[in-house]
Amino acid sequence: MISLSAIRKTYGMEQPLEVLRGVSLEIPDNDFLAIVGPSGSGKSTLLHIMGLLDRPTSGELHFEGKNVAQLSDDELSGLRGSSIGFVFQSFHLISHLSTLENVELPLFYLRVPPGKRREIARECLHRVQMDHREKHLPTQLSGGECQRVAIARSLVTHPPLILADEPTGNLDTKTGSEIFRIFTDLHEEGHTVVIITHDRGLAARVPHRVGIMDGLIVDGGAA
Amino acid sequence: MIIWLLELFRDSLRNLVRHKLRSSLTLLGVIFGVASVITMLAIGEGAQRTVLAEIEGLGLKNIIVESVRPPDVTSSTESGSGGSGLLRYGVTHRDVAQIRGALPHLPLTLVKDVKDRVYCGSRRLNVETRGVTPEYFEYFDSALIQGQPLSFLHEREAMPVAVLTAEAAAQLPGIGGAVGKNLKIGAKHFRVIGVVSITTRGNKALVFIPSRTAESQFGDTSIKQEAGRMEFTRNEVGQVVMLAGSESEVPGVAAAVKRIFTKNHVDADYQITVPLDILKSRQRTQQIFNFVLIAIACISLLVGGIGIMNIMLAIVVERIREIGIRRAIGARRFDIFMQFLSEALTMSVLGGILGCLLGIGMCPVATAWTGWPAIINLRAILLSFAVSFSVGVIFGTAPALHAARLDPVEALRYE
Known part of the structure; x- marks a missing residue:
């Protein structure tokens, strides 16, 4: 599904900071992968590059067989909308939109008609057991509920890849476990799930793990 | 989309x-x-x-020349030691004759200004009096509101009758319509026979009397007495209104009329109004x-x-x-x-x-x-x-x- 080859990422011009220093990684279809590393190791940058939000300074990234370097900004946006679902640590829900509107938003950018959008969004909210809160605003939800809504939003376009950045980082242990259970279910349904975390306990429950340290894969990357 | x-x-x-x-x-x-x-x-x-x-009410095919008393002209003829004199100004019959000579087919009508004060009973009216022919009303956008218009009979017989504009009629004292009421212009008595609406610049209050009545009763000379000084003014024609055949003929006619007046008058004692020019x-x-x-x-x-x-x-x-x-x-x-x-x-x-x-x-x-x-x-x-x-x-x-x-x-x- 995703192939990274010697990916480097440098920020800044005058005092360049190399965050990724030649990362190579193969993520096959229906993989359930945890990328584990401490703060500042470059794991979020790696997730942004894998999620087509950022471009590497050098190296090659292939997404579903396409060389990302050759894609335009609009094509990357299209791929993000249709093939990738994001789940963030701080949920990143839009505060003035209702739960249902947040969930249906990715479909709006795929130009899905309003009626159909509502129907799919409700299905996804039902899937994460949040259908009873569809009219509520994110500010009226708990952290666990917000993360469920964010997962519903990531599923609404039926993307093959789910990228989760510290998805349980802001949650208590019990809620974190419930959220992790949803990711396990998604993997069993055939989605490729990549979780970025610094929590080794959480990573231990993921079938496939790689470690990252100072911008380099230190354990379990591609040869 | x-x-x-x-x-x-x-x-x-x-x-x-x-x-x-x-x-x-x-x-x-x-x-x-x-x-x-x-x-x-x-x-x-x-x-x-x-x-x-x-402006359109003034008639877009009209060319109007008005007599204007020059502001700083002294009397042309002094008589007596009291400083009295005769001031001649404005449009003359000679001007009109030259217009008729230069533009023989141009219809025109003359207006005689009467300077005397107008009273209705004891009330002095703030109006201007004009001696006009019956055709005058055809040159402007006018309509009879009440009574009857000035006729050729009134003109021919120089009858003491008057037609008022609505603005003038509104100044008449008493109740009821204006028709039938009597006016005193100078020392002469007139009977109001009708009220008209007519477009004039500034919507003036006007009293119209037959042209021949104006000529015979008031003449060309008027006398004004102020501060121990008698002033005699002579104005032959108050206005001459000409009607061009079409709007396209107006500039040519206006130019010919201007030439005549420029040649005949040294003082600025006349004013040529071309409504079409004003409109443009x-x-x-x-x-x-x-x-x-x-x-x-x-x-x-x-x-x-x-x-x-x-x-x-x-x-x-x-x-x-x-x-x-x-x-x-x-x-x-x-x-x-x-x-x-x-x-x-x-x-x-x-x-x-x-x-x-x-x-x-x-x-x-x-x-x-x-x-x-x-x-x-x-x-x-x-x-x-x-x-x-x-x-x-x-x-x-x-x-x-x-x-x-x-x-x-x-x-x-x-x-």
């Missing part, structure tokens, strides 16, 4: 409603700008139509006036537009993280651009609509306040609407572009 655009505008409207105070303050600039465009153009249009109707000049002035009005209104809309741009830039900064989220879940740069442009457009168009309503509402108030008629035309409304739409596009583009160009990762990390 249409549904998508409608949804964009619906969301924009929701965002405006979410921040009612901020949105209202931003809208005020556009509302007042558009309202001022509508009101100013309506007043301009009303004023134009009033003046044009007045007035139309040009009105165009300039309208241009200035629109320019002023556009400046106020510009200020409104800057207000929109300012607030849109603030909104973009406020929602940088939202932009990052939208970009992460699939929004293209164009989607973000359209989202913010539609918010700016919603503000300006809503301001335009409210401004139109306010402008339409202000017109009767402006009319009541100034007395000028205000005529709202569709063109002004469409123009205001188009300008407010353009303001939204022009001043919304920069903030929308700024939003669309944001880096998704930086936007997501923005605190």
Whole structure:
């Protein structure tokens, strides 16, 4: 599904900071992968590059067989909308939109008609057991509920890849476990799930793990 | 696509409603700008139509030469030691004869000014008296309101009858209509036989008497006594009104008449009025006036537009993280651009609509306040609407572009 080859990422011009220093990684279809590393190791940058939000300074990234370097900004946006679902640590829900509107938003950018959008969004909210809160605003939800809504939003376009950045980082242990259970279910349904975390306990429950340290894969990357 | 655009505008409207105070303050600039465009153009249009109707009422095929008493002319003939003299001025029968000679087929009518005071009972009327032929009324936009007009019989017999304009009739004392009442002009008695409406410059209050009556009863010489000084003035013809065959003939006739008067008169004791020239000049002035009005209104809309741009830039900064989220879940740069442009457009168009309503509402108030008629035309409304739409596009583009160009990762990390 995703192939990274010697990916480097440098920020800044005058005092360049190399965050990724030649990362190579193969993520096959229906993989359930945890990328584990401490703060500042470059794991979020790696997730942004894998999620087509950022471009590497050098190296090659292939997404579903396409060389990302050759894609335009609009094509990357299209791929993000249709093939990738994001789940963030701080949920990143839009505060003035209702739960249902947040969930249906990715479909709006795929130009899905309003009626159909509502129907799919409700299905996804039902899937994460949040259908009873569809009219509520994110500010009226708990952290666990917000993360469920964010997962519903990531599923609404039926993307093959789910990228989760510290998805349980802001949650208590019990809620974190419930959220992790949803990711396990998604993997069993055939989605490729990549979780970025610094929590080794959480990573231990993921079938496939790689470690990252100072911008380099230190354990379990591609040869 | 249409549904998508409608949804964009619906969301924009929701965002405006979410921040009612901020949105209202931003809208005020556009509302007042558009309202001022509508009101100013309506007043301009009303004023134009009033003046044009007045000028057209003077007859666009007419050329009018009036006698004017020169302001600084001393008497041409001194008589006696008391400083009395005879002042000759204005249009003469010689001028008229030369016009007839130069333009033999040109219909014309003469008006005799009578300077004597006019009374109805003991009340002095603030009117001007003119001796005219029955044809005179055909040269102007006139209509009989009451009684009968001056006839050829009245003219031929030099009868002591008078026809009044509505403005003059309104000054008559007592109840009932003007017809049948008696007037005293100088020492002569006249009976009012009719009331007419006639367009004159400044809508003067006029009393018309038969031309021959004026000639026979009052002559050409009038006497004015003031501060121990007797002044005698002689004016042969008050006005000569000529009727060209068509509007295209007016400039040629006017030029010929001007030549005659320039040759015969040294003093500026006459005034040539060509309503067609006034009309054209007035139309040009009105165009300039309208241009200035629109320019002023556009400046106020510009200020409104800057207000929109300012607030849109603030909104973009406020929602940088939202932009990052939208970009992460699939929004293209164009989607973000359209989202913010539609918010700016919603503000300006809503301001335009409210401004139109306010402008339409202000017109009767402006009319009541100034007395000028205000005529709202569709063109002004469409123009205001188009300008407010353009303001939204022009001043919304920069903030929308700024939003669309944001880096998704930086936007997501923005605190």
